[in-house]
Amino acid sequence: MIQLEKRPTPSKFWTWTTPVLAVALTMIAGGLMFALLGKNPFLAIKTIFYDPILGEFAFYYRGQLLVKAGPLILIAVGLAMGFKAGIWNIGAEGQYIMGAIVGAGVGLAFYPSDSPLILPAMILAGAIGGLLWAMIPAILKVKFSTNEILVSLLLVYVAEQIQAAMALGLLRNPDATGFPGSRNLAQWDASANLELIAGTGMHLGVVAALIAVIFAYILLSRHLMGFHIQLAGQSPKAARFGGVNPTRLVIFCMAISGALAGLAGLFEVTGPAGQISINFNSGYGFTAIIVAFLGRLHPIGILLAGLLMALTYIGGEAAQATLGIPAAAIQAFQGMLLFFLLGVDVLSNYRIRFLRKGVA
Amino acid sequence: MDLSSINWILLLASLMVAATPILLAGVGELVTERAGVLNLGVEGMMITGAICGFAIGVETNSAILGFVAAALAGAALSMLFGLLTQYLLSNQVATGLALTLFGLGLSALIGQGYIGIKGLEVAKIHIPLLSDIPVLGPILFRHDAMVYVSIFIVAGVWATLRYTRAGLILRAVGENHDAAHALGYKVVRIRLMAIAFGGACAGLGGAYLSLVRVPQWTEGMTAGAGWIALALVVFASWKPWRILIGAYLFGGLTVLQLNLQAAGMKVPVEYLAMSPYLVTILVLVIMSSGRGRAHLNAPAELGRSFHASS
Incomplete structure (x- = not known):
């Protein structure tokens, strides 16, 4: 019989081994999924994890790596603080959208000025936009003890509608004919968030x-x-006796994660995405949740996890182009990774004992 | 805007149809939560149920088989959550989120060949006499069978929780798992059954969207219905009949909003479309503050892992 014995503190060894184990298990399960889709599993895994870095066309993909990893890491670092304290902001996607909208709005108000202050003002506005959007669940939690998980998530759908309304209305490019969407911010010198070192994907x-x-x-x-x-995360009771102010903690964690998600949105809309369109958001806010957990809620871990997750995005695109593996399969693949991670986590919190029957 | 262009009888009649998906998902989640388990994967299970139900329904040309497949798919997916949270003792919030993210990807993957395919015609029931009553007939008695099945499920859950030994044990596990364990009840097994029931109901709710309400398959078609179902459980203070009231109020709001769009109200469509989410948030605030104090009614062990030390 197998029995689990709780460890007094999580095992250091397993804490950092489990993410690697989870990635390995996901590759096996993902390979099975690809095989079921009628693709060569080994080729698929190689296309996703190896080719973008070391393959023939890696020069094209390498730059994309940082472009995708940037927003994921930025958002996940903020989320991880809250998750550590047991504050669940899962609406980063909405804060990301609002940051982009508010930032773009502030910039476009001064169009076509070429002042060098415009991009800094937009960055500030983006952070504030995300922060204020995150303050809604934060204040409702503090004032009315409303569940922040549900509120922050429901606000994502509200933000998506606001985004559509903005792309069709207020922020719509007045010079465009027909197509909804704002002016292209990446092509306007005052607001463009360009590559700092050509070919690396390194932007602000x-x-x-x-x-x-x-x-x-x-x-x-x-x-x-x-x-x-x-x-507060490890022992809420001890925290209360220790004089931790829960209200301040909630506001602080939500504010940080909201502001960082807003920043991520702003940098995306001024750079890689270029404009506010009806569906400019691409799910980074949700994938960042996986990144935060895969990185063990630790900043350095998140850095590595963000790069890995970015790799699955780019490798997924490559697999889509060369092997015809659907984009949805990559999404399922990323979800699987979180499952395996949470599953093997039992090893870091519990010791496994094999008992012979009848001994107990 | 032309309010007189809205047919109020038709509006009230479509209310029950609009409410059924969240009613089904909500009552399933209620049972799961009464057993002390918080499964945030409702959205993922609903959307998987939606595609599985649609695919099987279209392939076999039978709505019944579609619903059965959806329930099985929802339950199967929920067992993934059950395995992780009950045996591997993972965090329920994180695992539920993982279930939703995975379900969204999986459903999009399964649904690739089904985009744009015409759905089934699900027959409306005609009850002699009752269906012919003016006004009330079309509002209450001319729907498809699933509408009534969902009400029966609510009644069944209510009766089971209130009057049966099984319901008492389920509640005991949710209120104090250590005591239930000491009394010799298999906490993990009971919770797994509750999770599976929740998954099956969520699957049915999703399939109702793709087979009856829309009826078509589009990626991400649940559009937050699973999260609204979770909010519904809080609104209902974990009481089955209140789920019914909440779901119908919400269904009424949804169809009203759609009718206002159609009647040409001078507000951009997007602002009307966000109203269901805003109202849900408002309801959550009202329920969790002041006299309502929803969390006082919450099962005491909600979201806590059970680990028998001996």
Whole structure:
């Protein structure tokens, strides 16, 4: 008989081994899925995980890696703080949209000025847009103890409708004929968030993501607030006796994650995406949840997990182009990864004992 | 806007149809939560049920087989959640989210060949006498069978929880799993059954969307219905009959909003379309604050893992 014995503290070894194990298991299960779809599983896995970095056309894909990883890391770092403290902001997708809309709106208000202050103002506005959108579930939780999971998630659907309304109405490009969507922000010099080093995909959003990782690392390991976050997550009772103010903690975690998601949206709309369109959002806010967990809610882990997840996006696109593997299969693949991760996590929290029958 | 262009009898009649998906998913989640398990994967199970029900329904040309397949698919997916949370003791919030993300991908994958295919005609029931009553007949008694099945499920859940030994045990597991375990009840097994029931109901709810309400398959067609069903359980304070009231109120709001769009109200469509989500948030706020205090009615062990130390 197998019995689980709770470890007093999670095992350090397994904490960092389980993500690798989960990725390996996902490759096996994903390979089975690809085989069921009638594709060669080994070729598919190689196309997704190997070719974009080391394959023949890697020069094209490598740049994309940072473009995709940037927003994922930026959002996941913020989410992880809340998750650590037991505050579940799962509406990052909505905050991402609102950041992009508010930032783009502030910029477009000054069109066609060429002031160098426009991009900084937009960045600030983007962060504020995301932050304010995250404040709705935060304040409702603090004031009325409303469940922040449901509110933040429902607000994603509201944000998507606002986005459609903006693309068709207020922010619509007045010079365009027919097509809905705002002016192209990547082609307007004052607002363009361009590649900093050609061919690398390194844009301001990627820089912001790296800064966020560093700040989050310092906050969590060196600052009192970081200690409060860890404490509230591990033992809410001890936190209350220890004088942690739960209201402040909720507001702080939601504000950080909202602002970072808003920033991610703004950098996306001024760079890779270029404009607010009806469906400009691409699910980064949800994938970032997987990234946060895969990175063990640790900033450095999230950095690595974000790169890996970006790889599945790019490799997925490559597999779509060369092998005809549908995009939905990649989405299912990413979902599977989170399942396996949560499943094998039992190894870090519990010790497995094999007992002979009758001994108990 | 021309309010007189709205046919109010037709509007009230479509209310029950609009409410049925979230009613089914909501009552299933209620049973799961009464057993102390918070499954946030309702959206994922609904959408998987929607595509499986649609695919099997179209292939076999039988709505009944479609619904059966949807229930099985929902239950199967929920067992993934059950395995992880009950045996591997994973975090229920995170696992539920994983279930939703996975379900959305899986359904899109299965549904590739079914986009744009015409759905089935599901027959409306004609009850002699009752269906012919003026006004009330079309509103209440001229729907497809699933509308009435969903009401029977609610009644069944209510009676089971209130009057039977099985219902008492289920509630005991949800209120205090250690005590239930000490009394010799198999906590994990009971919870797995509750999770499977929740999954089957969510699958049925999804299939109702793709087989009756729309009836077609489009990617992401549940559009948050699963999350609204979760909110519905809070609104209902974990009481079956209140799920029915909540679902019909919500269904009424949805069809009213659609009718206002059609009647040409001078508000962009997008703002009307976001109203169901805003109202759901408003309801959550009202229920969780002041006298309502929904969380006081919540099962005491909601979302906690059970691990027998001996």
